[in-house]
Every structure is written in structure tokens, then in C-alpha cells.
Amino acid sequence: MPEKTRKASLTDIHRLTLTAAEVEVLSGADRGVTMEIGPAGLRVGAGTENDLQLDDPLVSRRHLELRAEEEGVRVVDRGSTNGTLFGGAQVVNLLLTSDAVLTVGDTSIQVRLKAEPLDVSLSPRTRFGDAVARSAAMRHVFALLEAAARTDVTVLLEGDSGTGKDVLATSLHQESGRAEGPFVVVDCGALPEGLVESELFGHEQGAFTGAAQRRTGAFEQAHGGTLFLDEIGELPLEAQPKLLRALESRSFRRVGGSQVIQVDVRVLAATNRRLREAVRHREFREDLFYRLAVVHVRLPRLGDRPEDIIPLAELFLRRCTGNEEARVTEDLARLLTSYPWPGNARELRNVVERFATFDRADARLLFGDAPASEDRGGSPFAALAGVPYHDAKQQVMSDFHRAVLPRAVERAGGSVAKAAEALGLPRASLYRMLQQLRDDDAGSS
Numbered sequence: 001m002p003e004k005t006r007k008a009s010l011t012d013i014h015r016l017t018l019t020a021a022e023v024e025v026l027s028g029a030d031r032g033v034t035m036e037i038g039p040a041g042l043r044v045g046a047g048t049e050n051d052l053q054l055d056d057p058l059v060s061r062r063h064l065e066l067r068a069e070e071e072g073v074r075v076v077d078r079g080s081t082n083g084t085l086f087g088g089a090q091v092v093n094l095l096l097t098s099d100a101v102l103t104v105g106d107t108s109i110q111v112r113l114k115a116e117p118l119d120v121s122l123s124p125r126t127r128f129g130d131a132v133a134r135s136a137a138m139r140h141v142f143a144l145l146e147a148a149a150r151t152d153v154t155v156l157l158e159g160d161s162g163t164g165k166d167v168l169a170t171s172l173h174q175e176s177g178r179a180e181g182p183f184v185v186v187d188c189g190a191l192p193e194g195l196v197e198s199e200l201f202g203h204e205q206g207a208f209t210g211a212a213q214r215r216t217g218a219f220e221q222a223h224g225g226t227l228f229l230d231e232i233g234e235l236p237l238e239a240q241p242k243l244l245r246a247l248e249s250r251s252f253r254r255v256g257g258s259q260v261i262q263v264d265v266r267v268l269a270a271t272n273r274r275l276r277e278a279v280r281h282r283e284f285r286e287d288l289f290y291r292l293a294v295v296h297v298r299l300p301r302l303g304d305r306p307e308d309i310i311p312l313a314e315l316f317l318r319r320c321t322g323n324e325e326a327r328v329t330e331d332l333a334r335l336l337t338s339y340p341w342p343g344n345a346r347e348l349r350n351v352v353e354r355f356a357t358f359d360r361a362d363a364r365l366l367f368g369d370a371p372a373s374e375d376r377g378g379s380p381f382a383a384l385a386g387v388p389y390h391d392a393k394q395q396v397m398s399d400f401h402r403a404v405l406p407r408a409v410e411r412a413g414g415s416v417a418k419a420a421e422a423l424g425l426p427r428a429s430l431y432r433m434l435q436q437l438r439d440d441d442a443g444s445s
Contacts (some may be wrong), residue, residue, distance in 0.1 A: 028107035129171020159299025162346030181225025189231035228347030231272035
């Protein structure tokens with residue numbers, strides 16, 4: 001950014017002009033795939049959280065990131081195992097000012113800079129509902145959501161766990177013309193197997209075993225308001241066509257019913273996966289993706305927007321202490337701004353709450369060595385009592401996958417296809433889960 005722009009207040013800047021660019025995979029299993037580098041950047045790796053998910057065993061789960069800047073495209077290696085190569089040399093942080101070819105594992109990626117710039121609008125506001133931010137990246141998100149709030153358009157929020165997708169969804173509802181209507185949340189990752197349709201659309205009495213009375217589903221409950229489909233990337237493939245039909249017609253039948261029910265509902269969805277890549281890997285329906293992503297919003301990680309750390313920390317501190325004048329101390333500010341925040345804003349909130357409890361800016365105490373509870377109660381889940389729900393669920397599911405999936409493949413004689421059939425899983429999903437376990441092992445070695 002030019003020197004004269006740097007000196008201006010961040011909130012005085014309402015538009016950025018960045019370098020527009022695209023990438024094309026030139027070699028490897030994903031050859032021919034092309035993608036734009038948007039305002040939120042482009043992440044490349046083998047994990048499902050990447051914008052470009054590469055099928056290459058030599059590529060790390062989180063390998064590199066490409067960021068559009070005013071003077072070019074910045075290449076940042078994310079601590080990959082085998083490195084990112086440019087001209088045969090390994091790079092960690094490099095600004096590209098002309099077309100270039102990068103090599104990651106056995107894959108070559110062409111970066112092409114475009115003549116026309118990428119214009120990015122920023123909101124003048126530093127608050128959207130309950131969300132607080134000063135960074136250009138989040139104020140661009142605010143600008144998108146402000147526009148979306150003026151209509152009933154469907155919005156898809158994508159971002160890492162803890163980036164505040166639920167807060168922004170709630171804020172969008174509050175800022176919209178439906179603020180007086182209901183706000184109904186469905187966690188698609190927690191829906192009981194076989195009951196997805198009932199949870200979304202309801203059921204009639206006697207529709208199935210255990211259906212003792214009529215039940216109103218989430219679509220019907222949200223009539224006149226907003227339906228928030230959280231963790232939409234975890235919705236089973238077999239349930240996606242019915243959701244698509246309901247989104248297209250805003251109508252449905254309860255399970256076991258014949259009456260067509262019309263609803264007036266606005267739909268928001270969120271996921272920590274990259275659904276466009278899930279579509280390419282045949283793990284999510286393309287038609288449903290396009291129906292959800294009418295407005296497609298990518299949320300940046302907290303570690304990539306350090307100017308938001310202290311405002312958020314003070315917001316959390318005031319909430320947990322009840323003191324609207326509470327401020328972050330200098331010692332605490334130094335600790336907070338020097339930490340990378342892999343758990344994003346959710347982790348920051350936990351750290352601030354620990355600080356408020358013990359009133360000490362001690363790194364070991366705040367970042368993981370807080371005193372353990374004396375009463376474990378003998379439960380294997382007791383250690384997760386203070387962990388946010390989604391983080392705890394992810395840890396439990398990871399442990400479950402590690403204990404169950406490799407043994408299922410072993411019992412199937414090494415055949416992933418047979419193991420998937422025995423487990424009742426799509427083959428692609430089992431491959432993805434096993435790859436995730438391998439990536440986690442590689443990352444911890």
C-alpha cells in the first residue's frame with residue numbers, strides 16, 4: 001500500500017484497488033483447474049478448507065496462500081512440509097509482479113496477473129450487528145452483508161472454525177427487514193442420521209416409528225423470518241436434493257404428509273469447507289451450491305487481520321465483566337498481538353475470559369495451561385467441559401475417526417470401497433476422512 005495511504009486512518013478508506021489474477025493448474029491430478037484470486041485470497045493445499053484442494057500426496061494440508069495486493073500477488077508458504085518453489089528455489093514470502101509458475105509437490109500452478117484491477121469496496125462501518133472489525137478484509141465483508149441485508153437473497157458464509165460465521169448470520173438477520181421475525185438455526189453436522197428430512201420439514205403423526213405426534217420442521221418454524229443452515233457442508237448427499245427443491249419453490253411436504261406447505265423464509269448457510277471444491281470432488285451437489293451461493297462471502301482468519309484483535313478482545317472483555325469501560329492492558333495487548341490465533345475469534349474470546357477470571361496476563365495460563373478442574377467425574381468428555389461446542393465436537397469426531405476408520409479398512413482387507421459400504425458412508429467421504437488423518441499425522445511429526 002503506498003505510504004500516503006498507510007498514514008490515513010483505516011476507516012477513511014472506502015475502496016481498495018488490488019491486482020486481479022487467476023491461477024491454472026498445469027500438471028498433476030488436478031490439471032486444467034482454474035480459479036480467480038479474490039479479495040479474500042486463495043488458499044492451496046490438500047485439506048478440505050482450501051479454495052484449491054489438490055490431490056497430491058506431496059502437498060501439505062495447508063500449503064500456501066496467494067493474496068491480491070496493490071502491487072502484485074503475494075505468495076505465502078504456510079509452513080508446508082515440502083515447500084513452495086519458484087524458479088527452482090524455495091520461497092516463504094514473495095511478491096509476484098508478473099506471471100509466474102509455482103511448484104508444490106508434483107503439481108505446477110500458473111499465476112496470471114490481469115490488466116484490469118480488482119476493485120474492492122469497504123464499509124465505512126466498524127460494526128455490523130454484533131460483529132466488530134477495523135480491518136479492510138472484514139469491512140469488505142461488512143459491505144457485502146449490508147447490501148445483502150437490503151434484500152432476501154440467499155447468502156453462503158465460508159470461513160474457518162471460529163471466524164464468526166454464526167455471529168455474522170445473526171447480525172445479517174438483525175440488520176434485515178426480517179429482524180422482527182424468527183431466527184431458526186439448524187446445525188446440519190449434528191442432524192441425526194435418517195431424521196434430516198424430519199428436522200428440516202417436520203413430520204406427521206405416525207410417519208415413522210417414534211413419530212407420536214405431528215412435528216413442525218425448521219422451514220415452517222422460520223416462516224416470516226430467517227433460516228440459518230450452519231455446517232451446510234456436512235449435509236448428507238442423499239438429503240441435498242430435497243433441500244434444493246425446498247429452496248427453489250419455498251415449499252415442501254412434511255414426512256408422511258400430502259399437503260404442500262408454502263413458506264416465506266430467507267435462507268443463510270455457513271460452512272468451514274470450500275463448497276466449490278467439494279462440488280469438484282463430488283462431495284456436494286453443484287446445483288445446491290449455486291442455489292446457496294447467490295451471495296458468496298469468504299471470512300478471513302483472525303491471524304490475517306491483526307488490527308481486529310484488540311477491538312475484539314475489548315468487546316469480549318466488556319461482555320464477560322459487565323464493565324463497559326474495561327480496556328485491554330498493555331501486557332495483555334502484547335500477548336494477544338504476538339499470537340497467531342489458529343482458533344480465530346472463538347479462541348480469542350476464551351483467552352480473554354480466562355484473563356478476566358484470573359486477572360493475570362500470563363502466557364502459560366492464557367494459552368493452554370489454565371488450572372485443570374479437580375472434579376473430572378470419571379467421564380472421558382470431562383476435559384472438554386469448557387471447550388466451545390464445535391471445537392469439542394471436532395476433537396471427539398477426530399478421535400472417533402482415528403479409532404474406527406483405519407480398523408474398518410483393515411477388516412475390509414484394505415479396500416476403502418468395501419469399508420465405506422460397511423460403514424454406510426460415501427466412498428469419497430471415507431477417502432477424505434482417511435486423508436485428513438494422514439495430514440494430521442504428518443503435521444504433528
